[in-house]
Amino acid sequence: MSRTPSPDRIAEHLRLLREDPQSANPPGxxxxxxxxxxxxxxxxxxxxxxxxxxxxxxxxxxxxxxxxxxxxxxxxxxxxxxxxxxxxxxxxxxxxxxxxxxxxxxxxxxxxxxxxxxxxxxxxxxxxxxxxxxxxxxxxxxxxxxxxxxxxxxxxxxxxxxxxxxxxxxxxxxxxxxxxxxxxxxxxxxxxxxxxxxxxxxxxxxxxxxxxxxxxxxxxxxxxxxxxxxxxxxxxxxxxxxxxVFDMVHAxxxxxxxxxxxAGAPPAAPVAASGAVRAETVELPPSLAVDLTDEDVIVRRRSGGRQFTGRPASPAQLATVLGQAATAITTLRRRGGPTLPEITFCTAVHRVPGVPAGWYSYHNGRLVPVGRGPDPDLGPYLQGALFGSSVNAELAAFTVHTVASPRQAGRSARHYRTQQLAVGVAMEAVVLAATAVGLGNHPFLGFDAPAIDAAYGLDGQGSGAQAQICVGVVRTGSEWEVTVRSR
Ligand SMILES: Cc1cc2nc3c(=O)[nH]c(=O)nc-3n(C[C@H](O)[C@H](O)[C@H](O)COP(=O)(O)O)c2cc1C
Missing domain, CATH: 3.40.109.10 (NADH Oxidase)
Structure with missing residues (x-):
């Protein structure tokens, strides 16, 4: 994108922030x-x-x-x-x-x-x-x-x-x-x-x-x-x-x-993953009982980094994380009004016994295979889609993607900002629910979104992957940490 601010290029700039974030800054x-x-x-x-x-x-x-x-x-x-x-x-x-x-x-x-x-x-x-x-x-x-x-x-x-x-x-x-x-x-x-x-x-x-x-x-x-x-x-x-550029978009x-x-019509839900839908829908078990306001859970959360071990997570843990994420968005829209954007969830399941490794769209307790569908090689694919190497994503048990409509967000910079806030709300719910069920996690924006869209069969316009959270069993990190207590 040209470094010369031009208001008619705002939508294009916002599109690139998701599709090619590494191009956001000028060379050098x-x-x-x-x-x-x-x-x-x-x-x-x-x-x-x-x-x-x-x-x-x-x-x-x-x-x-x-x-x-x-x-x-x-x-x-x-x-x-x-x-x-x-x-x-x-x-x-x-x-x-x-x-x-x-x-x-x-x-x-x-x-x-x-x-x-x-x-x-x-x-x-x-x-x-x-x-x-x-x-x-x-x-x-x-x-x-x-x-x-x-x-x-x-x-x-x-x-x-x-x-x-x-x-x-x-x-x-x-x-x-x-x-x-x-x-x-x-x-x-x-x-x-x-x-x-x-x-x-x-x-x-x-x-x-x-x-x-x-x-x-x-x-x-x-x-x-x-x-x-x-x-x-x-x-x-x-x-x-x-x-x-920043000043212009913010203004x-x-x-x-x-x-x-x-500006524009009320936001519609993002289009569901559009890839060929495979037959084997997975019914997840009921969610586990968790308290996401528990201070022990809140202070225990941390980003897992390279600590994923490759050990499996249970279907109930997966169900709980996805269920809590969907609830957070419902709550956001209930408390903020229906003009707040809709967020849906897709998940790449790597290691959850009873759930074939593959790419799924989540619908109220069910996983529907989409896009590449069953895919034993999805770990290396996800790892390859990361911009950095500081996280061993392929050893996670499952990876959640928050999905929203880039086209809806492109209507104005304000719509975009509000949608990205909702993406953050979903991210918070995933990391906290993962912590509550005893799993490590790591959130990302630094990933190749078009590659992930392609894996799920998303069109990248009516719906696209906005954020990624890897979830799985982690080992204890080696860095020291001192807890700060309020006086
Ligand atoms: C919106 C958001 C985007 C992030 N993107 C990345 C990322 O692209 N790559 C990465 O390694 N970590 C990413 N992180 C994780 C942060 O680096 C991590 O939260 C931070 O270092 C603080 O560590 P803590 O989560 O253990 O407290 C992201 C976190 C958030 C909230």
Whole structure:
């Protein structure tokens, strides 16, 4: 693609982010690791208070730093993130006291920000009436672009949206259980919400808003007086680079709700895998009972890397992972509205006794062979479709692909962004359900999507593989890890 921004090439650029992500950056593009950002957004000064109770439990399972790993001292969190960049920031509006806070993921503290009537501005951004009831706690998720961009360049537009979706999926799961109810909005006036948070929308922008708990008629009395002196953001990087292509796509996605919703027909479900359907449909057994809000499960999750052993998984484990993934998407659409995109699931089964190795489409407890169908060589095929060699995917027990319609997403950059959020929600459910049934897992965007489409018989337009999660038995990794506990 030409490096000269041209609005009529946005759809083509977004298509390439899936089909040929390695072409997203100009030839010779390099990350400047010596000038990278800090792994958390750092504020200096301001008033802080520890997050407590239900909010603390929700934040600990979503954005909080939970561990430090290996000689590179990578800050790990309860959710996976491409390259462990964790570009998703969380902000809280406490509507009863009309307070705006940034979540410090390192200290699990709430840092008071000098928001001017944040509850009123939140309502404006969400296009709600001035007296519309809101829950006591509203969380806003942003993507902080430089954290991802410095390493992945223009590809980070896609990666950042999926990453935010992973956090969103976890947030909905935990907010629902901790606060009793949760809703999500992805259609809002971006500029109004960015102003409410005091962020420059070109550098960091709201991607999702989650209401936690039942709505209450709260006036949101304006805060008199501001935290003094207000906190200041401190950057490690001396130079924050910009990309005309990234900026153009992001600006195009920052449309107001009316435009975002009005553009085009309501999204349809992705077209089912179109390859010749083989006869042997597999009925999976009932799912296992799992609790995906269990903190032990949440902190146990990690990406398996090269630790897959080649040992089998049971059909019930497979059924549970796929069932939980489908439930997460149903829940997302129930809480966010039917305009949120549909995601379906395909799976390449390598080692599940009773399920012939092959390529399947998942339908409510059943596996339908599609595309290449039964395929004893699918392990090497999957391995060959990976861009890197850091994961031994062929020794997984099964690999899940989240499927969505590239054509639907191509209608506007906002549709694309919203679809990638939903892809992240599905990814979160797969990795957590796999952990809950005692299996290791590793999520990917770095794979050859057209090769995977071909294996399933997907057409790559009405439906295409968006993300990949390998699941299987793993051995313990050799890197050291220290758990971080909140004070
Ligand atoms: C959206 C997303 C995309 C990812 N893509 C890749 C990938 O292409 N290749 C890879 O090896 N790991 C990928 N990962 C896994 C991350 O590298 C991993 O989550 C990160 O290093 C943090 O480690 P942890 O998951 O063990 O906490 C991805 C994770 C996410 C959430």
């Amino acid at each position: 593009w390099r990350a400047d690791f010596s000038d990278g950002p800090w792994p958390v957004k750092v504020h200096q000064g301001g008033e802080r208070a520890p997050a407590t109770g239900a909010l603390a439990r929700v934040l600990r399972g979503t954005v909080a730093v939970t561990a430090v790993r290996g000689p590179s001292k990578t800050l790990r969190r309860a959710v996976p993130s491409g390259g462990a960049m964790h570009p998703t920031e969380a902000y809280v509006v406490l509507t009863g006291s009309d307070r705006l806070c940034h979540v410090d993921p390192y200290r699990l503290e709430l840092l008071a920000l000098p928001g001017d009537s944040p509850t009123r501005r939140l309502r404006q951004g969400l296009c709600l009436a001035a007296d519309a009831p809101l829950p006591a706690v509203v969380l806003l998720l942003t993507s902080r672009f430089w954290k991802n961009f410095y390493k992945y360049g223009d590809f980070s537009y896609r990666l950042g949206a999926v990453d935010a979706g992973v956090v969103l999926g976890r947030l909905l799961r935990l907010a629902g259980s901790e606060f009793g109810a949760a809703w999500v909005r992805t259609d809002f006036a971006d500029d109004a919400l960015n102003d409410c948070l005091g962020v420059d929308g070109r550098d960091e922008s709201v991607y999702a808003v989650v209401g936690c708990g039942p709505t209450v008629a709260t006036g949101g009395t304006d805060v008199i007086g501001r935290p003094a002196p207000p906190p200041r953001v401190v950057e490690r990087s001396r130079r924050i680079k910009r990309s005309p 195009s996605a920052r449309s107001a709700p009316a435009r975002a919703v009005a």
